[in-house]
Amino acid sequence: MHIASGFLSPPVWGAMAAVSGAAMAGSLAVAGRRLDERKVPLMGVMGAFIFAAQMVNFPILPGTSGHLGGGFLLGILLGAPLGIIVMASILVVQSLVFQDGGIEALGANIFCMGVIPCLLGAAVRRLWMRPKVGLFADVVTAIAGIVGVLAGATVVILLLSWSASLPGSVSLGHALGVMNFVHLFIGIVEGLVSVAVVRFVLTMRREAVFGVGAKEAIG
Amino acid sequence: MSAYNRNTIIVGLAAALLVGAVVSYFASGNPDGLEKTQEDLGAADAAHQGLQAPPVAFQEYSLTWLGEGFWGNAAAGVFGSLLVMALLLGLGRLLRHKRPEADAGDSSAMTS
Numbered sequence: 001m002h003i004a005s006g007f008l009s010p011p012v013w014g015a016m017a018a019v020s021g022a023a024m025a026g027s028l029a030v031a032g033r034r035l036d037e038r039k040v041p042l043m044g045v046m047g048a049f050i051f052a053a054q055m056v057n058f059p060i061l062p063g064t065s066g067h068l069g070g071g072f073l074l075g076i077l078l079g080a081p082l083g084i085i086v087m088a089s090i091l092v093v094q095s096l097v098f099q100d101g102g103i104e105a106l107g108a109n110i111f112c113m114g115v116i117p118c119l120l121g122a123a124v125r126r127l128w129m130r131p132k133v134g135l136f137a138d139v140v141t142a143i144a145g146i147v148g149v150l151a152g153a154t155v156v157i158l159l160l161s162w163s164a165s166l167p168g169s170v171s172l173g174h175a176l177g178v179m180n181f182v183h184l185f186i187g188i189v190e191g192l193v194s195v196a197v198v199r200f201v202l203t204m205r206r207e208a209v210f211g212v213g214a215k216e217a218i219g
Numbered sequence: 220m221s222a223y224n225r226n227t228i229i230v231g232l233a234a235a236l237l238v239g240a241v242v243s244y245f246a247s248g249n250p251d252g253l254e255k256t257q258e259d260l261g262a263a264d265a266a267h268q269g270l271q272a273p274p275v276a277f278q279e280y281s282l283t284w285l286g287e288g289f290w291g292n293a294a295a296g297v298f299g300s301l302l303v304m305a306l307l308l309g310l311g312r313l314l315r316h317k318r319p320e321a322d323a324g325d326s327s328a329m330t331s
Binding site: 001002003004005006007008009010028031032035037038039040041042043044045046047048049051052053055056057058059060061063064065066067085086089090093094095096097098099100102103104105153156157160163164165166167169170174175178179182183186204205208 | 315
């Protein structure tokens with residue numbers, strides 16, 4: 001879902017750079033407090049894993065593929081500030097080294113694939129911090145994952161529309177419909193994969209990631 | 220480094236490299252959801268002045284010297300994953316150093 005170079009107008013990408021820049025500044029300001037010695041390596045390998053996972057385009061509808069966003073998963077596992085930092089690092093590397101996403105569109109891409117899904121992930125994080133985690137957490141998390149993808153997809157279309165990068169003959173409603181229809185399927189995969197990975201992490205690294213039945217939400 | 224952290228890195232990095240270097244080779248080459256939407260809407264041509272990174276070593280997700288086959292893709296997956304991890308480990312260490320001592324109770328709060 002990376003917005004490529006040349007699709008956003010200067011006012012739009014400028015505004016998004018400011019918004020994501022502010023989100024990054026806020027995240028960096030509080031990050032130190034959330035990092036214990038076990039979180040730093042977790043942050044590193046999760047970043048590597050999401051980068052790798054984004055390379056795997058899976059077929060969805062005919063002629064169409066999708067790939068994991070990962071911001072939602074990072075929001076659950078690390079909380080919003082650390083998740084946003086990890087996602088922004090991935091998107092910067094993708095943009096600068098792999099020509100995936102325009103450099104001027106970085107702010108927009110960090111917002112749509114980082115800030116939005118990370119906040120949604122962080123919102124369901126406390127479900128996974130309870131002493132007993134039941135099916136309820138899986139279901140709510142999967143749905144929130146879908147919502148995160150659709151919210152990001154919606155903002156992408158709005159940004160393209162405000163940048164006059166959609167043909168005049170196409171109504172905004174139609175564009176939103178086409179984009180969200182495709183991303184509903186991608187979102188379902190995102191939600192299910194996120195639940196599966198969170199379950200795995202819960203088994204392997206519960207204390208470091210969620211605390212053991214911690215009452216206060218660190219996310 | 221503690222055994223706990225070493226294991227985190229070994230297992231996490233192994234998963235990342237397996238996915239980035241091997242599984243990604245079997246990825247679909249079709250346009251992704253956004254690209255397909257832009258094509259379907261007739262909005263696939265860039266209308267503004269943009270800024271795109273030059274393909275110095277990698278063309279999309281393949282190392283240019285190795286081409287678009289398995290090894291070119293694997294090199295991109297390995298290099299990208301390691302670069303992201305190195306960036307985050309460095310950043311994490313830097314941020315942790317700035318961590319105020321007064322807030323050092325995070326981990327004890329977890330076990331209470």
